Amino acid sequence: MESWIVKTEALKKYYKLGDNTVKALDGVNFYVKEGEFVAIIGKSGSGKSTLLHMVGGLDIPTAGEVFIDGKQLSKLRKEQLAIFRRRNVGFIFQNYNLVPDLNIYENIILPIELDGGPIDHVFIGEILELLKLNEKREALPNTLSGGQQQRVAIARALAAKPAIILADEPTGNLDTGTSHDVMGLLKMAAKRYQQTIVLITHDQDMAQLADRIVRIEDGKIVKGSDYDV
């Protein structure tokens, strides 16, 4: 049997919007293999970000289950979920979402510090080198360009050596050149550290970099879903 690192079963997420119910996710079965690079594409409002949030344990599904590395997320308490997240999942957001009061280095090591574990300075140095952030160690996020900030976000996602990296439109705010650089770096880093990547994008070019593309429409996976089912 295949080893699924990410697996969702009949995942549903419904929102109330006035009198209407929005079905952001409507019974999604989604699977990712260990070490795989999966791109999720779809139109704005199709539910791709919602799926990513559910997988990362940032939001609670209306129905269905999420398993990460065999762990059923709904069985974890809020506290356990946060700890699970910082040890196993690295997030990269479209808006970078760096902590403005912390410098670049502090931002990168934040998940490790929160976990109270020892910081592998050599490893962090390696990431900084890889992402060309060495000279910006003590700069504050608001002094960096978008591309630089996104590289910091990637570094942060890699720092705790998580098994999975979830990237929500990481190049959405970047120009084409920078977008390619960032994606190249992300792929290279993931490969080096044997990490699984789930990438959300609406850019077909970017999606092409992935091992597999999953298309989502109106809360349902329409292509590349039933991998082996």
Add this chain to the structure above:
Amino acid sequence: MFRNNNQKVIHKIAKASLLANKRKNVMMIAAICLSAFMIFCIFTVGGTWFQMKNAQDIRLNGGQFDAWLYGGFTKEQKIQCETSKNVEAVGAAGFCAYGEKTQYDDTLHTIFKWADQTYWNKIQKSARTTMKGYYPEKENEVLVTKDALKDCGFKNLGIGDSFQITYVDAKGSHTKKFVISGLWDGYGEKTTFYISKAFFDHTGYRLSDYGRGFLYVKFKSPIVTGKMQNELRQRMHLGEKQSLMFTGDTAQSVEIAAGMAGLVLVVCFSAYLLIYNILYLSVSGNIRYYGLMQTVGMTEKQIYQLIQKQMVWIGGIGIAGGIGFGTAVSFFLIPEIVKTLGIRQADIHVLFHPMIFLFSIFLTAFTIYLSSWKPAKMAMQISPVEAMGYRGISGKRKLHKTGKGNVLWRMAKEQLTKDKKKSMVVILSLGASLSVFLCLTTLIESQGARTIVSNYMDADMVLYNDTVKKEDLKDWKQLFDDDFFKTIKKEKGIKEAHAMLSQKIIVPWEPDFAEIWMSKMYDKWVDAPYEKEDYQKNPQNYFSFLIGIDEKEFQYLNSTLEQPVSGKDFKAGKVCILYRNGLKLKDSDIKNKKVKFLLDQNKKESYKLRVGSMTDDNYYANMGIGPTLIASDKFVQNIVREPYVSKITIQYKEEYDKETESVLKNAMNQSHFKKDFSYESKIDEVRAVKKAQGNMMGIGIGMAVLLAFIGVMNYINTVSGNIQSRQTEMAVMESVGMTEKQVKKMLVLEGILFAGSSVLFTGTIGLGITYFLYQSMNYRQIPFEIPVLPILVMILLITFICIVIPQVSYRMICGKKSIVERIRCVE
């Protein structure tokens, strides 16, 4: 150029925006309402407090005056006083006789006093609560109080009734029948018979006589500067024995005014911070909205007008609400609370002044203007693109050293240092209110009845044998006999009792000590020239007292002396302590000189005591013109067979123990010599001071609590605003794995840092200001002492609030939303 009429659209947008942001605007209205309320309350309650303090001083002084002249006065001096441009009123009074005996009592304390119309109708009037009848006109008429009648043993006498009394004036002892013309009650010296000018003129005394005539001066202005005081002093050309004294409040009026102004400033500043904080947060939160307005073509001026318009509406509602609420609280709630505390409603006069209304409105409006100016400028100057991405982050710093230590501590510290100005505002506001609380509680504590009343050796009760005040030894009685002492010994509530022995002595003339004493005594206290020959011939006319005290009392007295004496020598009867009686005696005048004295009842034998030191404590003051010597009781008992006990100083095991006090009072009442006792009770004095103070304390505490409330409100709105603006940041941290526990711990640490900084501010700057204010108002010379318990409670409370508020805000703002929802707030 034509004016472009765009006011209508501005008006429309302002209205729409107000209605759309209902919750935010309600918050803002509430903040303005609270500030207006506080400013109004502080002025009303503070004004009431000062009014009551004034009433207290009038009651304690027995009249409304700023200065009084002691030592007699001349007509010219009175005229000089009256014609001074600063003086409003000058009252004159004269003491002309004292009561000696009536058919019921022969140890009286009542004095005869004449007062002129100004004194009676202006100066003393405010200390009177009731007045029936009229001021005496005929020579045999007298105006009395119930207390004075009681002192003389008269009961149930009223206006029109007459009584007979023996009194002593300059010409000697007389017995006369008086008719009561009036009856008054109130505050001040009440064992006084006010008599007519005709009676005064018959007593043989003149107003210019030393110790007889008094002038009471009231200034026009409530603030009497040192210059004004000196001017009056110079105009009056004071004689050597005259002294012009200013009441505590008057002497320090400039300092008190400065202290008050300081207090008002702190209050205004706190209110300003409250409004500023909330407006700043609100406008900066709306920056994107103003940016949007700019993109659709609104000019800077129009944005300013828009903000201004909204502020006028919000401010108007807030101010009206605040002042209405303040009125309700000041005029209805406070009197109700005070009434439930058991204070008569007649004692509560809440100050109402239209100026307070106007000033509160003006101050709040001005604060709104000031605090909206900066955010408005910010809204005007920001470019539309910047506005769209505005996230309320101050981005002046570029670099930041990587910190060491616990990440949560570091982040908490970061919050404090990130926006130093904002943190300063919060710390300053909390610190200011904590400081004002410290200042007010310290002042209130020092004004507490129990602090004002402090007796010699901290006695709870001092019992007097009034018969030893009589000149003739035959009239002396041993009131405190064995039976009485047995009662005292039996009473379990008494901790210790000290008997003072008194023996009338005669110090014959000699050049070394007696001569120096007597000449200085005449210089200071006697209105006649010193006749050395008469003293040499008739030393018995220049009698004085030998006082015997026990060992414990000696130890206490010795500890108060600048130059203590040897306990061994004192006990052995070799050395004595001299009561200085206010004379200008140098050490060399008395030190180690031997005083020779004779006992009044046995003039053949003489004794000698070396003078070891001097005391100024008027607890040892006695009659007689000669020197009062304080020796050990053993010594006195050795040379006198049965010395008289003149007073007993008693300390209870428990201070203010009413049961023990009533046992003592019963013992005096059951004695044969019932009428010859008198006493001073700390409980009674505290009661009198409390009565004089009215509900001053309650109002003062209310004011301190109100101020603390301002500080806490400032903290609440800053912190909730802070968390509101940081919710995305916190959600981001949670997304990368910060647990809820860690978020809460970080907030607790932030709270502790804020509370700690505020306490540090209070402990340094606040304490310094408090000490300065305290000393500038401390005319009673009460030692500076911090009321530890209320301050400790306040610090704990502030820390608790500082810790709890961020938690509550976090729960309210972030509680129900998922991490995604919170991150999306800015996306």
